[in-house]
Amino acid sequence: MTLHELLAELAATHPDRPAIVDGDRTVTFSALRDEVDHVASGLAALGLAHGDRIAVWLPNGLPMITLVLGAAKLGAISVIINTRYQKAELEGLLSRTRAKVLALATDFRGIPFLDILEAVPAEKLSHLKYVVNCPPAADIGAPVGQMLSYESLTAATPDKIAPANEQDPCAMFATSGTTRAPKLVMHCQRAIVRHGKDNGQALGYASEGAVMLQALPLCGVFGFSQFMGALANGRPSVFMEAFDSGEALRIIERHRVTHFNATDDMLVRILDEAKPGQLASLREVGFASFTGTNAEALVARAQEEAGIVLRGLFGMSELQALYAAQPADLPVSERAKPGGFPVSAGGAARVTHPETGEVLAPGEIGALEFKGPSRFVAYYEDPEATKEVLSEDGWFSSGDAGELEADGRFLFRGRMGDTLRLGGFLVSAREIEGVLDDHPDVASTQVVGVNDGAVPVAVAFVIPVEGKTPDADALRRHCADHLAKYKVPRTVIPVAEFETVTGPNGTKVQKQKLREIAEQAIRSG
Numbered sequence: 001m002t003l004h005e006l007l008a009e010l011a012a013t014h015p016d017r018p019a020i021v022d023g024d025r026t027v028t029f030s031a032l033r034d035e036v037d038h039v040a041s042g043l044a045a046l047g048l049a050h051g052d053r054i055a056v057w058l059p060n061g062l063p064m065i066t067l068v069l070g071a072a073k074l075g076a077i078s079v080i081i082n083t084r085y086q087k088a089e090l091e092g093l094l095s096r097t098r099a100k101v102l103a104l105a106t107d108f109r110g111i112p113f114l115d116i117l118e119a120v121p122a123e124k125l126s127h128l129k130y131v132v133n134c135p136p137a138a139d140i141g142a143p144v145g146q147m148l149s150y151e152s153l154t155a156a157t158p159d160k161i162a163p164a165n166e167q168d169p170c171a172m173f174a175t176s177g178t179t180r181a182p183k184l185v186m187h188c189q190r191a192i193v194r195h196g197k198d199n200g201q202a203l204g205y206a207s208e209g210a211v212m213l214q215a216l217p218l219c220g221v222f223g224f225s226q227f228m229g230a231l232a233n234g235r236p237s238v239f240m241e242a243f244d245s246g247e248a249l250r251i252i253e254r255h256r257v258t259h260f261n262a263t264d265d266m267l268v269r270i271l272d273e274a275k276p277g278q279l280a281s282l283r284e285v286g287f288a289s290f291t292g293t294n295a296e297a298l299v300a301r302a303q304e305e306a307g308i309v310l311r312g313l314f315g316m317s318e319l320q321a322l323y324a325a326q327p328a329d330l331p332v333s334e335r336a337k338p339g340g341f342p343v344s345a346g347g348a349a350r351v352t353h354p355e356t357g358e359v360l361a362p363g364e365i366g367a368l369e370f371k372g373p374s375r376f377v378a379y380y381e382d383p384e385a386t387k388e389v390l391s392e393d394g395w396f397s398s399g400d401a402g403e404l405e406a407d408g409r410f411l412f413r414g415r416m417g418d419t420l421r422l423g424g425f426l427v428s429a430r431e432i433e434g435v436l437d438d439h440p441d442v443a444s445t446q447v448v449g450v451n452d453g454a455v456p457v458a459v460a461f462v463i464p465v466e467g468k469t470p471d472a473d474a475l476r477r478h479c480a481d482h483l484a485k486y487k488v489p490r491t492v493i494p495v496a497e498f499e500t501v502t503g504p505n506g507t508k509v510q511k512q513k514l515r516e517i518a519e520q521a522i523r524s525g
Contacts, residue, residue, distance in 0.1 A: 002166045002189045003072040004040075006196075007033045010234050018236040021255065022062045029234070032066070035154060039070035040161060042153030046130050048101055050075035050164070053172070055099040057081040057090070059108050060218050060239045063134040063150050065227075067103050068171065070153075072189060075164035079172045079184070082219045083111060091120040093174065096184065097380065098127040102145070107135040109242065118143035166190035169377055173221055173317045184380035185317040192320070195344070195374035196232030199225060199322040202343035203311075204284055205259055206233035211281075213260035215240045215248050222288070225321035226261050245269035253278050261286040261313065261322070264293035271305060279306040284328055286313040288338065294437050294444055295336040303332065312338050314412050318389070318396060320374040323347065324410070338412040339402065347372030349410040350395070351403055362404040365413060365428055369395045401428065420449035420458055422486045429458070432489065435482045436460055441470035446498055446509055447489065450518045457490035459518035464494055491521055 001009075007029075010019070015030035027035070048054060054071045056078050058064040068078045079097045081090065083105075094102065104113040117131070125145075134150040164170075169186040200206045212230035214237045216223030230237045238255045240247060248270060251257060258281055262270070267287055270279075285302070287310055289295040295312065302308040309328050312335055315321030324347070326340040342349065351366040352359055360366045371394050378386040389397045401413040413428035420427045429447040436445040444463040449456055460479075464470050472492040479488045498509045 001193045002164050003069055006193050014234045021238040036066050036069045037158040038156050039066045039153045040073040041159045042156035043070055048076050052076045053079050053097045053099040054101040055079045057104045059083050059241045064218050072170040075168045077169050080219050087116050087119040091124050095124040101130045103132040105134045175317050186377045186380050188377050191374055195320050196228030198344040200229035200233035205229045205235050210235045210258045212237040213257045215243045221317050222321040245273050249278050256281040258283045264289040282308050284309045286311050288313050296333055299332045299336040311335055314339050318376045339410045341409055344372050362406050365403045368398045368400040368402040427487055435479055439478050441465055441468040448515045448518050452522050460489040460492045461495050
């Protein structure tokens with residue numbers, strides 16, 4: 001099924017049901033279908049055609065959705081860009097994808113989108129013909145191409161358009177690049193529609209009365225997959241242009257929100273500020289722990305203070321977010337884990353030896369590999385990189401470390417690069433972190449691996465509980481009481497906070513910065 005076939009089906013089945021609440025505007029499924037039809041015809045009039053690329057550099061909002069869906073109706077591909085990106089990142093994406101159209105919002109949070117665009121060398125943008133401004137129409141000139149208003153697209157007369165194919169790529173997301181330019185992950189229409197239906201069914205978004213809060217940015221797969229889970233199952237989403245905990249609480253209370261997904265830091269802020277009864281409508285919330293918060297303590301807190309069932313999630317750009325989740329009926333300690341069962345009946349996970357490729361038994365840490373209908377098509381114009389991660393029989397090598405549980409769930413342990421080889425064994429940093437997190441003086445922990453000469457060692461960074469001053473040697477003895485000797489950190493470094501970086505899928509700890517500090521500490525003795 002294509003995205004437009006899905007939209008037509010929803011408009012026929014639930015014509016008057018709200019699909020999107022965007023500020024003061026509520027858009028039904030039939031009205032959404034109609035606006036997408038207008039936008040698709042407007043884009044076609046600009047020359048956008050099957051296989052062409054449109055860059056969507058927008059915050060959460062109705063234009064973000066109608067442009068992606070309208071382009072998909074034409075068989076074009078949306079290059080979805082984080083609104084936080086600056087000149088180098090924008091230049092890389094626009095020049096690599098040769099996008100014909102760029103959509104932006106000149107009034108979003110004071111971000112100088114046009115100034116950033118103007119800083120890109122003109123020779124990198126020879127392909128860019130039109131810039132679509134998505135706030136109300138404004139007489140603003142574009143530094144490149146012709147500036148149009150979003151309203152000029154919605155005013156276009158819908159024309160008959162040759163239908164796209166469900167196998168056509170329709171959305172492109174940038175992975176987080178470190179040593180080289182980020183890869184561009186392409187998903188086809190069938191995969192996005194199927195995964196939306198699957199994750200919505202598995203996570204409760206399809207249930208009667210379900211309402212989704214869309215606080216995660218749509219420019220990342222975390223937010224995009226969540227929105228599609230609600231849309232594909234005919235349930236409404238209430239948009240936030242950008243996350244604000246106070247506004248999120250007001251929306252949850254006003255619209256009787258039942259579901260949303262968030263990062264750990266977002267959840268902490270919501271729980272800290274919630275008034276009695278303000279979260280009463282919530283049924284389940286999915287989360288990913290990126291900033292070092294004690295996940296088990298967070299799950300327990302949400303249940304005790306607000307009666308909320310938190311479920312650990314797993315996903316990535318190549319598989320889409322919400323690929324897997326922990327069952328809602330598990331104990332707190334199990335629901336806190338990242339991983340779980342794939343949401344699709346066609347999904348599967350296995351663990352292999354990183355050097356031999358041998359499939360490992362439950363409990364053995366190795367490389368996580370996945371299958372399923374949500375898997376990406378290819379990396380854009382990078383067949384070699386695609387070939388490196390996709391086996392002939394369809395398994396995707398994720399670059400993550402993990403293990404299988406006895407009941408068939410998988411447990412994400414971290415990136416393979418973050419997995420430590422200590423004493424000749426693969427060791428999960430999370431295992432050591434969990435032991436330190438259990439110490440009464442420790443609020444949060446991050447563990448990295450570095451070399452002491454030729455010997456690989458672990459170094460731990462801990463944020464103390466407020467009012468506590470943990471002793472590094474005491475924490476090492478605590479580890480020695482619970483772990484094999486080779487897993488005990490060589491040193492423990494107390495810090496006030498972890499350095500983080502914010503991306504489209506949330507805020508994450510900068511492990512590389514921690515490694516640099518750890519290496520310096522080891523060298524200085």
